[in-house]
Amino acid sequence: MALKGNLRDFTITQLLNLVNLAKKTGTLVVEGANQSARITFREGKLAYAEISNEDNGLGAVLHKNKIITRAQYNTISKRAKTISDKELGLMLINAGYVDQRDVIISLQNHFMDILQRLFSWVEGIFYFNPGETPPPDRIPIKMDLENIIIEGSRRLREWEQLQDELPNLDLALKFTDRPGVNIQNLNMSVEEWKVVSYINPKNTIRQIGKAAKMSEMEIRRVVYSLLQAGLVELVRPEGMVRTLPGLDQTMAGKSKEEQENLVNRLIGRIRQL
Amino acid sequence: MQTVKMVVTGPFNSGKTEFIQTVSEIDVVSTERKISAEAEKVKESTTVAMDFGRITVDDQLVLYLFGTPGQKRFDFMWEILSEGMLGFIVMIDSTRPETFREARSILETFRAYAPTPYVVAANKQDMDDAWDVEDMRIALRLENDVPLLSAVARDKESVKTVLIELLTNILNEISG
Structure with missing residues (x-):
């Protein structure tokens, strides 16, 4: 079944809420006016995000988070064309440039940054590809969506x-x-x-x-x-006064058996249609 | 002769008229008018007062189905049409997420003033671009105990299923 529409009618916050509550696995693609984004979820948790026309590689993410210098980033950029983010991450950890926590937090910040930018998009087509996982060369994370949704709703x-x-x-x-x-x-x-x-x-x-x-x-x-x-x-608040009569008033004057008989006759007739 | 009624409500173009037409034994008394607003021109005509269908149960009992107008500017009609109903059905077009917000608002309005059983029908489930029923439940903020049924308003069996579900809920409420 399709899960698609326009951000004009269904906001990013509402989409995240849907993914969160339905514990969805797959990739949400959002095509805005100038950019597009791909957000991947695993069982309702954020796993990965990338945005078009920007470097989403680990080197760029670490540089943006001031974990590595520009010179290191430039060196990595040349080598990163031939190795995956997973390999790069391991290499940097083994070489002592970063630790695992730096990598995870930098990726979390980067994905959050993409989502926060998406909150400002008011127009754009979205669709959800069930089961689609992050690109195999990228590093997935596992991040709860509740705080992200609250942040988005504040906007x-x-x-x-x-x-x-x-x-x-x-x-x-x-x-x-x-x-x-x-x-x-x-x-x-x-x-x-x-x-x-x-x-x-x-x-x-x-x-x-x-x-x-x-x-x-x-x-x-x-x-x-x-x-x-x-x-x-x-x-409905407890004790709320309704303006219309309830079933008891609509069926007033009839015993419980008569009321049940009436509804059973209606059911019987509809079954025959 | 005793008459009872049920109300079919929902946003503009959600399939209320078709739903009633599918099971009514008389031609639906429809008060449709040509659509004037540009934004609403997804169909040629719309209901401005009410649709009215009938199912004769036996020589002593008749069920009337009333369809409310979908546009918000006719919401003054909703309460009038709902007076004395046994229950109501909220129709929602599963292919148009842009109407979910309005559907939620209609549902909340009805729930606030009508203490009668109801069911929600996710219509047009035969279309390729229909949303999954459980996704709709979340989008519409429906609690798990609210009956949300997959429906196709032009299919008689599907309409019968929705009506029987509502009547079963009414029966359960009577039986306590």
């Missing part, structure tokens, strides 16, 4: 967009039941922690905003990031 600042994403502030929030996600490990801001402390199916988003002394825009932004990171879900 969604336009009022209209936030209002579209979260039109009803009279709904409440509850924590999702997601094994393996520890909220303590997330890089949340003071505002986000404040909102988290008020989350309870009895409190509407509007009430939480008021208690946390936040404007509508601020509370929308925080709730949107928590939703996108898959940490909370929207629920």
Whole structure:
């Protein structure tokens, strides 16, 4: 089945949320106005990222992170044409220029940088190639997406967009039941922690905003990031008054058996169609 | 004669009229008008008030299916049409992710004021560019206990499956 569309309608943050929650493995290709990016995931975690028209090789990444000098980078660039990143990494570690931690952190920073740039793309075609792994000569990593999603959601600042994403502030929030996600490990801001402390199916988003002394825009932004990171879900607040009658009122005057009989007759008739 | 009703809602061009037409025993009473807005010109006409279909169960019971207009500017009609319904179906076009946000908003609106059972139908699942149903669940932020069904509105068996799923949920709610 296709997973494709336009960033205009489905943002990078939402795509990362989808990959994260569905624990997808494969490569997300995003074609923007001037550049394209390929982001690879393994079981819902970030494994690799590259962007077109730029050197995504390990030498360039280490140089960008100031782990190696320009002269070292130039030397590596000449040799790197014939060896893979994996071989280069091993060579540099064995020669004592870098350690494994330098390599991993530099790659994490580079991939994060690509994703952060993607957050600013508002137009572009995307599609997901299931099962596609990183290029074999590159070094894959394993990075949780929750913090990246929260960071991306913070950038969604336009009022209209936030209002579209979260039109009803009279709904409440509850924590999702997601094994393996520890909220303590997330890089949340003071505002986000404040909102988290008020989350309870009895409190509407509007009430939480008021208690946390936040404007509508601020509370929308925080709730949107928590939703996108898959940490909370929207629920009807306990005791909420509905404007329309429920089943009990619609079927008023009928015993339970009569109500069941009526629905069974409907089911029987539809089966015959 | 007793009449009961169920409502079919969802964004513009999600397949509500076709869904009702597929199982209705009468020609659907449709209040379609030629589309004027450029952005909405993916089809020739659209529903501006409601669609109305009928399934006669026996000489004492009739089921009416009401389709709401898809565009947001007609949302004042939704609550009127939903009064007294047994349950509702939210239709979503699986090939148009640009409508998912609106679908979510419609769903949240209905859930907020209508305490009746509902199901979500991921329509056009026979198309090559249809999104996977489980991907749609995440995109639409549907909890795992919300019934989300693969559907093809012009296929009678598929429509029957959606209706029976909704009726089964209604039965479960009655039985407690």
